[in-house]
Amino acid sequence: MxxxxxxxxxxxxxxxxxxxxxxxxxxxxxxxxxxxxxxxxxxxxxxxxxxxxxxxxxxxxxxxxxxxxxxxxxxxxxxxxxxxxxxxxxxxxxxxxxxxxxxxxxxxxxxxxxxxxxxxxxxxxxxxxxxEMGPEPLALAPLEFLDLLERHRNKSIKGFFLDQRSIAGIGNVYGDEILFQAGIHPRRRIADLSPAARERLYQVMQQVLQEATELMAAGQPFPDSWLLPHRYEGLCPAQEGHGLIREIIAGRAAIYCPECQK
Ligand SMILES: [Zn+2]
Known part of the structure; x- marks a missing residue:
């Protein structure tokens, strides 16, 4: 989508x-x-x-x-x-x-x-x-994002990204990408994320969305280190020998690496 x-x-x-x-x-x-x-x-x-x-x-x-x-x-x-x-x-x-x-x-x-x-x-x-749409992720300051996470603390982090009323514009593919790069398991409850993980999530979210937009504007492919080009290959791009898992989470087929994402 x-x-x-x-x-x-x-x-x-x-x-x-x-x-x-x-x-x-x-x-x-x-x-x-x-x-x-x-x-x-x-x-x-x-x-x-x-x-x-x-x-x-x-x-x-x-x-x-x-x-x-x-x-x-x-x-x-x-x-x-x-x-x-x-x-x-x-x-x-x-x-x-x-x-x-x-x-x-x-x-x-x-x-x-x-x-x-x-x-x-x-x-x-x-x-x-x-x-009913939530805020635009690229317009959020770090503290605003942390507040937003806190308001949705009982959701899974993947469910948070998928729900347009929580945050706008992120869906299954970019939700998976952000969580992969942040090293966070898609099923993790927001309440259980450490302050460091929440801050990392903010930085990675900004970087992934901005970089993806710029790459598309330039007509360039996504980096090989990203999950996105490997979604259907089943192999983790971060580490040889890691297999990706496909699993329904919050109603959508999430793809993640159980070794890299905790
Ligand atoms: Zn991995």
Whole structure:
């Protein structure tokens, strides 16, 4: 699922390709994924207008439209992405929505498993997931993060990262990465983490999310020392001979090294 670094990357892509362009038409191939609107109303509201600003909150991309009181909000589900192509290009099989611009290009919202959503809302707070969302991890000062952990002390640390109401934008993959690099077992209860482990978690969380975002912007692969490129190989990248374990924790398949993570 696109998580914070991925959605940050998609948001930059959206800005670079689509801001300021006049929308000539909107093609909606999956109207059942629209929320607070329908295909006809969505098209009527957007035609002739331009996206003026775009930003990320958690795993959502929020776009402001010039002269329109509503905002367009994209959620990418498990498999969503964006593609900016000339309008004449063959249809993408998984394209669910396309904004066609005057320039002859279009922005396609792709969603293989149809688990994403497109919202048209007056206020982002109208969307329950956004209204209840926890703080942005990269905006947290160390003490604020420690306070936040304390407020969720009875959760497992993996459950904390997965719950968007605790902290925004982190999901299964980056949650596992942060815990791997911090050397913390995903099942550990927050209450049982030492002050040193909590501080280390903060530093690693900042570093992983920032570095992942920068690497994606630069089109570079993730470091070989990270868990992420090895998720499906079963071998720990930190130490030869360590095997990775895949186990359902807080409802998702966590991957971790039982030797490196305590
Ligand atoms: Zn290991």
């Amino acid at each position: 696109p998580e914070l670094p991925d959605v940050e990357h998609l948001t930059r892509y959206f800005r670079e390709t689509s801001l300021g362009q006049k929308i000539m038409d909107v093609a909606c191939q999956a109207p059942e994924l629209l929320r607070f609107t329908d295909a006809a109303a969505f098209r009527a509201r957007l035609r002739g207008r331009r996206f003026s600003r775009a930003w990320r909150r958690g795993k959502f991309l929020i776009a402001q439209v010039e002269g329109l009181s509503e905002k367009v909000v994209l959620h990418f589900g498990m498999t969503g992405s964006l593609r900016y192509v000339p309008s004449g290009e063959p249809e993408d099989r998984f394209c669910r929505l396309a904004f066609r611009f005057e320039s002859g290009f279009e922005l396609r919202w792709l969603c293989v498993r149809k688990l994403g959503k497109v919202y048209l809302v007056q206020e982002v707070q109208d969307i329950p997931l956004l209204r």
